[in-house]
Each structure stands twice: as C-alpha cells, then as structure tokens.
Amino acid sequence: MNDLTGKVALVTGGSRGIGAAIARRLADAGAAVALTYVQAADQARGVAKQIEADGGRAAIIQADLTQPNGAAEAVEQTVRELGRIDILVNNAGFLTYGPLAEVSAEELDRVLAVDVRSVFLAAQAAARHMGDGGRIISIGSCFNGRVPGANFVLQATAKSALIGLTKGLARELGPRGITATIVDPGPIDTDMNPADGETADFQRSLTALGRYGEAEDIAAAVAYLAGPSGRYITGTTLAVDGGYTV
Template sequence: MSVRTSGPTGELTGELTGEPRTEPTGELTGKVALVTGGSRGIGAAVAARLAAAGATVALTYVHSEKQARAVADEIEAAGGRALVIQADLTHPEAATAAVEQTVRDLGRIDILVNNAGFLTYGPLTEVTIEELDRVLAVDVRSIFLATQAAARHMTDGGRIISIGSCFNGRVPGENFVLQATAKSALVGLTKGLARELGPRGITATIVDPGPIDTDMNPADGDSADFQRGLTALGRYGEATDIAEAVAYLAGPGGRYITGTAIAVDGGYTV
C-alpha cells in the first residue's frame, strides 16, 4: 500500500513536553468546548489553551485513553475541568454522540473545534476505495455531523472552528491529491455554515496550519527540509501556534470573523 495514512496529528503540550503552561486569561470562562482528536499534537495544544482561557473542555480520542487522560490531568492540575470521550470518527454515529455526551455531561456546547484528521499522501493511481472512504469519513463527514449536532445546541456567540491545511491554498507537489481534496471540502462547508448560522450569532472559520512540528510531521523528519523551504519564515511552527489562533477565534476577538480561513503557515501559501 503506497498511500500512507496516519492518525490525528500531534504531540502533548505544557508540562508533558516541558513547555510552560499558558497563563489563564478568563476570556472563555463559562464556555464549554469540544475538541476532536484532542489527545495529542494540535488537538492537545488547543484543548490546553482553551482551558487556560477558562473554558471547560471535552476532548476525544480514538485509541490512546492514556494520552487523553494525560491532557485532561494537566488541564485539571491547572484548575480547569476536562471530559475525555472515546470516539472513532470513522463511524458515522461517533461525531454526533461525542457532541451529545458533551452537552449531557457538561450542560452545553459553545465551541466546537474540528481537529481530528489524517495526514495522507501517496500516488493518485494507488489510492484504494478503503483509503478514500476512511479519509473522507474523518476529514469531511465527521466534521459535518459534529457541526450539525453542535448547531442544534449552540446559542448566540457559538464558534465552529475547523483545522484545515495549507493544502487549501497550495499543493506543492505530487502525492497530495487525497489530502488536498479532503481539506478543501472544509472551505465550502465553512462558507455555507457562515451564511446559515450567522443569523443565529454563530461563526464558522478554518485555521490552516503549515508545517507543524508534531510526532506525525516532525521537524527532523525525512521531508522536513523540503517543507521548511516552502515557508517564508524557513522553519516549522509549533502546535501552540495553532492553538493561539484557535483561542483568538473562539474568544471576543473572533466575534466578527466568519466564513473564512486563517493561514498559520509561516508564509507557506505566499
């Protein structure tokens, strides 16, 4: 099999990687956030950052309950509250169930961060039906279903934030057709959501990461020099860079931003 598919991107942050915790800001106090794929990498960094801003955070994982619990423990050690949910988003019912459990256990949902996804690459001619279905199930269908479920509960001020990819604006070479297809679907979805949910005071946005140093795409990996060379800054970003953008969009600063994508890519798409 030439198409290589991995799980939700990332690594743990804060105490778990030796990085300093983000100081609490209180901007999201009283809010409840659900972060899919929140057990590591970008998702873990987002969960920790939203909790530092005062939100109660639910986070999903697929296989590693231990990693998810470590993220939750770090949030709670800092005085926050976290809920861990097992959710295999390749199954259609899982995304909706995660939202409903969040509302049931935490009382509401104000912020949905659609982070779970697969880093996928390989020749177009060798992509199998199974690989296509798996990527679209997680990177497109689960986002649609989670958003649909969350929209039933959100009130004015709700935020729907999806983690996209720099491939939304630029495909630098071959072997990325499936990844680019899946992530580009978020653009149409987000624009449609902005129009439909805007009258209810709910925003919909995308954060498009560039090369981010995670266990799935390490800054010392085989393709790292190539990826660095595609950025204007000449370096990888950190998971916390994406988390900061998400926190901004989830907070007061994001109240008039909707239907668009924010590139956090070091100039990858320049």
C-alpha cells in the same frame, strides 16, 4: 487572551499534537473542555489531568469518527457531561500522502469520513445546542491554498472540502450569532510531522520563515477565534503557515 470563562468546548482528536495544545489553550482561557480520542486513552487522560491540575475542567470521550454516529454522539456526550457546548473544534483528521494510483477506495472513504463527514455531522449536532456566540472552528491544511508537488491529491481534496462547508455554515448559522472558520496550519512540529522527519527540510523550504511552527501557534489562533475577539470573523480561513502560501 480571550476570556472563555463559562464556555464549554469540544476538541476532536484532542489527545495529542495540535489537538492537545488546543485543548490546553482553551482551558487556560477558562473553558471547560471535552476532547475525543480513538485509541490513545492514556494520552487523553494525561491531557485532561494536566488541565485539571491547572484548575480547569475536562472530560475525555472515546469516539470513532469513521463511524456515522461517532461525531454527533461526541457532541451529545459533551452536553451531558459538561452541560452545554459553545465551541466546536474539528481537529481530528489524517495526514495522507502517496501517488494517486495507490489510493484505494477504502482509504478515500476513511479519510473523507473523518476529515469531511464527521465535521459536517459534528457541526450539525453542535448547532442544535449553540446559541449566540457559538463557534465552529475546523483545522484545515496549507494544502487548501497550495499543493507544491505530487502525492497530495487525497489530502488536498479532503481539506479543501472544508472551505465550502465552512462558508455554508457561516451563511446558515450567522443569523443566530454563530461563526464558522478554518485555521490552516503549515508545517507544524508534531509526532505526525516532526521537524526532524525525512521531508522536513523540503517543507521548511516552502515557508517564508524557513522553519516549522509549533502546535501552540495553532492553539493561539483557535483561542483568538473562539473568544470575543473573533466575533466578527466568519466564513473565512486563517492561515497559520509561516508563509507557506505566500
């Protein structure tokens, strides 16, 4: 495991599912971890208490990333409470699907605000504090590389925007020793997309391994990229999707 002792990480949307697994994994590697939530305060406190019970340090931050100041303020609060920021994990996002004709302008704005704008603004704020060895890691989607059917136009649009954003960050921040990467999950067993859900069999059929992954699979990839082993990886995407895009 990469040693993250002395590092500080911010994980957006860290109260449950993939975000909670990432927060715990980074803490296990030695990082102090701040995690954001919108309404699930009890779940966020539960993740923080587990980290602290295991000997780590954690902070929870209420942040509405649909608001223009939400992402940057989460970064600044992390610095105030934990002293610095070395690792930013942009995990918060929406799982959206439905016919193109039914996507409203309001839904489009809400999804892009969280999945794209908040990532940009969080990276902008974090970059002001990061030094050599900084990491900006965004959680994308297997829809970046393959859209297997209808009803995923909004999801594919939002998550694909992270590719250009991440390449731009890599070029601009690389001279300062800061990397920018994406982890693209495939079907992952969470409360948002359970392995026994109504579309689960179809999703399994699209993977080479024929099964769902677990949140810990994504957390392991993030921890790898966040630590010393990821120091020469930037501007690219790591697919952790069971062969979804093969």
